[in-house]
Amino acid sequence: MRRRLRTITEVSSGQLHKVYNSFDIVGDIAIIKLPSNATEKEAQLVSKTIMNRHKNVKTVLLQTSPVMGELRLRRLIHLAGENRTITVHKEFGCLFKVDLAKCYFSPRLSHERKRIATLVNPNETIINMFAGVGCFSIIIARHSKAAKVVSIDVNPTAVQFMQENIMLNRVYNKVFPVIGDAKEVIGIQLKGKADRVLMPLPGKSLEYLPYAISALKASGGWIHYYGFEHATKIENPMEKVKFKIINALSALNINFEEPIVRIVRSTGPNWFQLAVDIHILFN
Ligand SMILES: C[S@@+](CC[C@H](N)C(=O)[O-])C[C@H]1O[C@@H](n2cnc3c(N)ncnc32)[C@H](O)[C@@H]1O
Structure with a gap:
């Protein structure tokens, strides 16, 4: 029974692996890229899987453009969790607050x-x-x-x-x-x-x-x-x-x-x- 629930609510490791190639976690926000033909349902399943596996992730954003322009920004769409783009990332003991959309x-x-x-x-x-x-x-x-x-x-x-x-x-x-x-x-x-x-x-x-x-x-x-x-x-x-x-x-x-x-x-x-x-x- 438990196994069946898992297959319904999560994507397979193989599918997730494809997403992981272009997957970043910044603070408590995950930024994912999906193939252009991915459906809304697949996007939601991937988000849910990431949030289940990475308990520190509170928000999942979908990157829909490359990093571009003079300011090197990318287009982001909210997929799951808290609807925000500001987070604090820790690196080598330093804290970086950032608005990923700006x-x-x-x-x-x-x-x-x-x-x-x-x-x-x-x-x-x-x-x-x-x-x-x-x-x-x-x-x-x-x-x-x-x-x-x-x-x-x-x-x-x-x-x-x-x-x-x-x-x-x-x-x-x-x-x-x-x-x-x-x-x-x-x-x-x-x-x-x-x-x-x-x-x-x-x-x-x-x-x-x-x-x-x-x-x-x-x-x-x-x-x-x-x-x-x-x-x-x-x-x-x-x-x-x-x-x-x-x-x-x-x-x-x-x-x-x-x-x-x-x-x-x-x-x-x-x-x-x-x-x-x-x-x-x-x-
Ligand atoms: C690739 S990002 C690197 C940011 C930072 N060094 C880092 O590693 O997170 C390049 C930065 O250069 C800034 N930038 C672009 N053109 C610039 C210019 N002509 N003079 C100063 N900064 C500029 C952008 O706003 C952006 O924040």
């Missing part, structure tokens, strides 16, 4: 955020050009001895949440939020100030690379560049992104060490997100 957030970058924090030297000044709700900046502030992390974002709602997160994580003496276009903010107030610059916006990294360079101190420093790259089976995405960066830096007549490239994750068939650590020397 700000970018991905739990898939957590290891990358921690990796960058481990590279930071004591007393560094860091500029995060695309800071969102402050994840990279706050992880760095809490897990390194950085002096300060100036954290820019063009989305006023993301900056509002960043301000809340700065209070939540008590890093108000280290993380300084700024609203605006990173290009303009650097041009007006941050030229020659940084030991390290973060560029966690793959779609704009190449265009904004000259501004990241202008933000570095005269003694040089590090740029953490993120890019998306398409690569067929016979191509190497790491070599492709390295080639682009070396070309861009050479055109600017900048002195640099060989960039260190790693694949952060695959973002689709033959698509990769890459992290490139660039040591700029200047002279």
Whole structure:
């Protein structure tokens, strides 16, 4: 009797596995993607199954568009549980409050955020050009001895949440939020100030690379560049992104060490997100 009830109210592990490929839990909200031909009934069954198996999940949202536009937002539809898009996510002892409908957030970058924090030297000044709700900046502030992390974002709602997160994580003496276009903010107030610059916006990294360079101190420093790259089976995405960066830096007549490239994750068939650590020397 009990078994029969299970088959009626839950989807099979096989079906759920397909959903799990594109399944994120942010705080107590699950975000799922379903095949475009999925019915409302199937969507409800998947939601119910997730809530049964993950007792901490209070809301299930369906993602119906890719992450898109300047603010890197996605369309979300409420499927089950509490009807809300705001949650608090915990990562490496830090708390991040976020409105998933109005700000970018991905739990898939957590290891990358921690990796960058481990590279930071004591007393560094860091500029995060695309800071969102402050994840990279706050992880760095809490897990390194950085002096300060100036954290820019063009989305006023993301900056509002960043301000809340700065209070939540008590890093108000280290993380300084700024609203605006990173290009303009650097041009007006941050030229020659940084030991390290973060560029966690793959779609704009190449265009904004000259501004990241202008933000570095005269003694040089590090740029953490993120890019998306398409690569067929016979191509190497790491070599492709390295080639682009070396070309861009050479055109600017900048002195640099060989960039260190790693694949952060695959973002689709033959698509990769890459992290490139660039040591700029200047002279
Ligand atoms: C991919 S998200 C990364 C956010 C954050 N670093 C994280 O990992 O959660 C990129 C962010 O860049 C912001 N953005 C887009 N264009 C920008 C610009 N020109 N200047 C500053 N921020 C920008 C978006 O609002 C978004 O929050």
